[in-house]
Amino acid sequence: MKSSSKWGNDVVNDKLKDVRLSVIDERIRDVKNVIAVSSGKGGVGKSLVASALSLSLARRGYGVGLFDLDLTSPSTHIILDVKDAQPIEDRGIVPPKIHGISYMSITYYSRDKPTPLRGRDFSNALIELMAITRWGTLDFLIIDMPPGISDATLDIIGLIKRSKFLIITTPSKLAFETVKKLIKLLSDLHIEIIGIIENMKIKESDFIKVNADKLGVKYLGEVNFDENLEDALGDVDKFSNTEFFKRIDGIVEELLKALAFEAQ
Amino acid sequence: MHEWALAEALISTVIQVSKKEGLRKIFEIEVRIGELQDIDLEIFKFALIQLRPDYLKDAEFKFKIVKTKLKCRICGHEWSPRKDELDESVREAIHFIPEITHAYLRCPRCGSIDFDIIEGRGVWLEYVRGK
Ligand SMILES: Nc1ncnc2c1ncn2[C@@H]1O[C@H](COP(=O)(O)OP(=O)(O)O)[C@@H](O)[C@H]1O
Ligand SMILES: [Mg+2]
Ligand SMILES: [Zn+2]
Numbered sequence: 263m264k265s266s267s268k269w270g271n272d273v274v275n276d277k278l279k280d281v282r283l284s285v286i287d288e289r290i291r292d293v294k295n296v297i298a299v300s301s302g303k304g305g306v307g308k309s310l311v312a313s314a315l316s317l318s319l320a321r322r323g324y325g326v327g328l329f330d331l332d333l334t335s336p337s338t339h340i341i342l343d344v345k346d347a348q349p350i351e352d353r354g355i356v357p358p359k360i361h362g363i364s365y366m367s368i369t370y371y372s373r374d375k376p377t378p379l380r381g382r383d384f385s386n387a388l389i390e391l392m393a394i395t396r397w398g399t400l401d402f403l404i405i406d407m408p409p410g411i412s413d414a415t416l417d418i419i420g421l422i423k424r425s426k427f428l429i430i431t432t433p434s435k436l437a438f439e440t441v442k443k444l445i446k447l448l449s450d451l452h453i454e455i456i457g458i459i460e461n462m463k464i465k466e467s468d469f470i471k472v473n474a475d476k477l478g479v480k481y482l483g484e485v486n487f488d489e490n491l492e493d494a495l496g497d498v499d500k501f502s503n504t505e506f507f508k509r510i511d512g513i514v515e516e517l518l519k520a521l522a523f524e525a526q
Numbered sequence: 527m528h529e530w531a532l533a534e535a536l537i538s539t540v541i542q543v544s545k546k547e548g549l550r551k552i553f554e555i556e557v558r559i560g561e562l563q564d565i566d567l568e569i570f571k572f573a574l575i576q577l578r579p580d581y582l583k584d585a586e587f588k589f590k591i592v593k594t595k596l597k598c599r600i601c602g603h604e605w606s607p608r609k610d611e612l613d614e615s616v617r618e619a620i621h622f623i624p625e626i627t628h629a630y631l632r633c634p635r636c637g638s639i640d641f642d643i644i645e646g647r648g649v650w651l652e653y654v655r656g657k
Contacts, residue, residue, distance in 0.1 A: 354531030371619035375629035
């Protein structure tokens with residue numbers, strides 16, 4: 263990579279060289295809230311919560327986008343039964359509406375093939391997707407995040423600076439231990455944390471609530487383990503009738519309050 | 527047209543650079559384009575012309591296509607995939623997100639899917655010349 267100056271007046275700052283970076287903010291300019299559904303751990307229900315949250319908000323009449331950025335293990339397309347939908351090409355890519363949600367996922371392109379991405383490839387794929395996807399006007403863009411605090415999460419935090427975090431944990435100490443680190447990281451970076459949802463609760467315990475309070479993070483509510491959830495994956499009508507969905511739908515009220523978003 | 531999105535990105539980068547450097551007139555802009563990006567240059571140029579602000583009216587765009595180079599992390603083999611080995615839908619997927627090569631290509635020597643894209647992706651502003 264050649265340095266910028268060839269003649270006296272040639273200029274290009276190194277940071278600006280990757281032209282895609284300059285339009286990322288522009289692509290989400292008309293998105294009011296970006297919510298990253300995140301956790302220190304995998305398997306805690308991020309994708310399920312992100313999907314239910316998107317559906318619930320869309321049904322309340324809000325403009326909602328769902329962006330699956332767990333690029334190596336995408337799963338929301340299965341939950342929402344996205345099938346053969348494809349984005350429309352119009353000066354970039356316009357995500358199709360799935361059950362009222364503007365939906366974007368790498369699976370439009372990778373289909374069901376494994377797509378191993380090392381850190382640098384992840385960054386590039388993320389930047390590309392951010393640069394070409396035209397979300398238009400939305401009240402909420404929900405991001406289904408990869409687990410943990412490695413490259414992928416750091417990249418998303420760096421590129422989508424306006425993200426507010428919704429944190430998912432299970433009742434387990436092990437999950438919460440990783441969540442604590444995520445919270446510490448976000449606080450150090452001055453990123454807004456909307457609150458914590460405790461998922462897959464199987465017995466009474468106030469461990470998560472007490473510790474969330476200690477960390478000064480809002481406890482948005484608990485969601486019980488729902489043994490009927492598995493059978494509802496991929497069938498949105500069934501999904502909407504699960505105890506899981508109803509509970510998330512209730513927590514959405516809390517979340518809207520936390521965001522001081524007036525119901526329409 | 528995804529060329530439009532990238533053209534918009536290029537113009538907005540040029541605007542940022544010229545603001546920062548206080549350039550009011552631009553003569554020349556060189557852009558490096560990765561082959562994997564599979565950009566239709568005619569559409570890209572057309573989009574640039576439509577999108578450019580007045581002070582870029584006389585700027586000449588120069589394009590440099592960078593050949594794809596992949597390197598296997600297992601056996602070290604370096605290769606450049608031929609466009610015609612890929613079917614149309616795969617090419618299109620790669621055109622949108624070049625990293626999708628990781629879903630469809632393998633090292634031709636050892637069959638591994640663990641390889642690096644050494645060159646051939648991205649759209650880079652190489653330099654702008656102006657005053
Ligand atoms: N409240 C719940 N009750 C029952 N099963 C759940 C619940 N929440 C999540 N699951 C299941 O746990 C698994 C992991 O959920 P997922 O949303 O994919 O987690 P993550 O995205 O955090 O990796 C899935 O099989 C999902 O169906
Ligand atoms: Mg997930
Ligand atoms: Zn090899």
